[in-house]
Amino acid sequence: MTVRRILPLLVCLAWGLFLLVPSVQAADGDQPATDAAAPTTPPTAAEIQAWIDQLDSDKFLLRENATQKLIEAKDTAIEPLTDAVRTGSLEKAFRCIHVLRAFAIGDDIATERAATAKLALIAATQHDRVSAYATDVLKKIQPVQRERAIRILSGLGVKFSTYSQPQGFQASLQEPGIVIDDSYQGTVDDLYYLQHLNFIGDVQISNDKVTADWFAHIAKMPNVRLMTIKDGPVDLEMLRELDPLLPRMIGFRLYYLDIKGSLAPLFSKMINLQRAELFGMVVDGKELFLNEAEQERIMRVVPDITRQVDNFKIRSGGFLGVHGSSSGGNGPCVIQNVNQDSGAYKAGLRGGDTMVEVDGEKVDSFTHLIQLLKDKKVGDRVEMIAVRGSETKKLDVTLGKWPLRPEY
Numbered sequence: 567m568t569v570r571r572i573l574p575l576l577v578c579l580a581w582g583l584f585l586l587v588p589s590v591q592a593a594d595g596d597q598p599a600t601d602a603a604a605p606t607t608p609p610t611a612a613e614i615q616a617w618i619d620q621l622d623s624d625k626f627l628l629r630e631n632a633t634q635k636l637i638e639a640k641d642t643a644i645e646p647l648t649d650a651v652r653t654g655s656l657e658k659a660f661r662c663i664h665v666l667r668a669f670a671i672g673d674d675i676a677t678e679r680a681a682t683a684k685l686a687l688i689a690a691t692q693h694d695r696v697s698a699y700a701t702d703v704l705k706k707i708q709p710v711q712r713e714r715a716i717r718i719l720s721g722l723g724v725k726f727s728t729y730s731q732p733q734g735f736q737a738s739l740q741e742p743g744i745v746i747d748d749s750y751q752g753t754v755d756d757l758y759y760l761q762h763l764n765f766i767g768d769v770q771i772s773n774d775k776v777t778a779d780w781f782a783h784i785a786k787m788p789n790v791r792l793m794t795i796k797d798g799p800v801d802l803e804m805l806r807e808l809d810p811l812l813p814r815m816i817g818f819r820l821y822y823l824d825i826k827g828s829l830a831p832l833f834s835k836m837i838n839l840q841r842a843e844l845f846g847m848v849v850d851g852k853e854l855f856l857n858e859a860e861q862e863r864i865m866r867v868v869p870d871i872t873r874q875v876d877n878f879k880i881r882s883g884g885f886l887g888v889h890g891s892s893s894g895g896n897g898p899c900v901i902q903n904v905n906q907d908s909g910a911y912k913a914g915l916r917g918g919d920t921m922v923e924v925d926g927e928k929v930d931s932f933t934h935l936i937q938l939l940k941d942k943k944v945g946d947r948v949e950m951i952a953v954r955g956s957e958t959k960k961l962d963v964t965l966g967k968w969p970l971r972p973e974y
Contacts, residue, residue: 609639611646618643618650622657629661636665641677644669648684651696659696663688667703671710675758678711708762715759719744722752727768727972739817739841739974741767741792746780747970748773757783768792768817770970776800781807790814794970796821805832812836817974822846822883822944822967828860834867842872845968846883846944855882855941884942884965886910890921890932898922899932901952905969913963915952923951939965 609617617639620632636643647662654662666688669681682704689700720726725745744766750773760766760783769790771780776798784790785808793808793815800823812835819842820829829849833839847854854860861880865873872878887908890901899921904911921929924938925948942948942965950961 608642609635614639614643614646618646618654618658618662621650621661622655629657633661633665637668640669640672640674641680644677644680644684648688651688656695660699663696663700663703667707671707671714675755679758682711708764711762712764715762718756719752719759719763722756723749724752725749739792740972743768743770743792743972745770745970746773747771754779754783760784761786761788764788766790768794768972770794770796772796772798772970774798776804778804778807781805784808785810787811792817792974794819794821795823796968796970797823801825802827802829802832809835814838816840817842819843819845819974820847824848826850828863830860830863830867833864837869839868839872841877841974842868843879843881843974845879845881847880853882855880881940882943883968884939884944884946884948885968886935886939886948886963886965888915890935897930897934899929899935907966907969909964909966910961913950913961914959915950915961915963916954919952919954919959921950921952925949 614636617632617635620628621636623629623632636647643665647665651659651662663685666681666685669677670685672678672681685700685704689697689704691697716726723746725747727743727745742765744760744763746769754777757780764787766787767789769784769787769792771784771794773780774797781804784793790811791814795805796819802825812832815836816838818833818836818839821843822845825847827850829844833842844854849857849860852860865878868878885908887905887910888901889903890899901915901917901919901921903917904915921932921935923929924935927938929935929938939948944965944967946965948963948965950963952959952961
């Protein structure tokens, strides 16, 4: 056999033995099968400082390697990097900011929070090109942080709604919003991502696990002006966490909460409030609908526009579930549509029906229907008579709770 034929066989044999030896050694317990299985140890402070010192090396590959090593070091490198921005060269400062940027769009909440805070600090306290670069980085990572926040929060059960004002119509109290109800499967720490949702103007909460920390995260959202809070163990201390956003609030709704203490101090901070609803509320052990003293305290502190008719609604909280109309404010009371989850729908009421009687009293208009029901509570049964074409229907309706809804 010639050397030319033997040589390839020898190479293949050697390569096979090379691949076999590590697996045999691993099987005998002498060493792990691969280096990836070995646990990684955090870099020391000296290693981190050495990499930072290499960020302005005159060797490109050394700078690149140091940058990558610092990115892999994660939160342990944040403080040294921030210090180096203040004391190092311009090249080093820019590379430190680049590493902090990588942390700010990473997957770890604690690292992101710390890095974003440091970038904001650098942007505010440094001067000239370093400050401008940090400011530019913060601006450019906002869309990335926002899209990731939407993806993460959606996956955890936060519901998003969109709203665009029809062209040619006056501004309405309705904006893009989120709903955090019992579908939410995340932790309170995951709500950190709310602050990246700068396009959200409406927040609605109905969750029995709500805590003060939930409201503290919501208070950091930059453009919230509408809010609904329904059910849950909510108290005044928790609501005070919302203080930072109360001055810009234009719509505020509280449903079925049991509050100890007056709500007036809370409403006194809503200097731009236009509309409010307090349904099924209990304040200091007394139903707010019947608590005239508390109603007066609240009305004294809200803006004039909020005191106008229908802009501040206080009801016992029984929900019929219909929309209707009355010609010129007078009868007949025509039901336009019926919420399919409501007691009215379950009792057989439908859009197009005309309501003529409630608990033996004639209904003059849709406004009159609202007045007849506003003192009804959740679970109350109401006898109604409606007309559909030539047919008269007697309905036994059980009132439910007001749902979360986009319109204020």
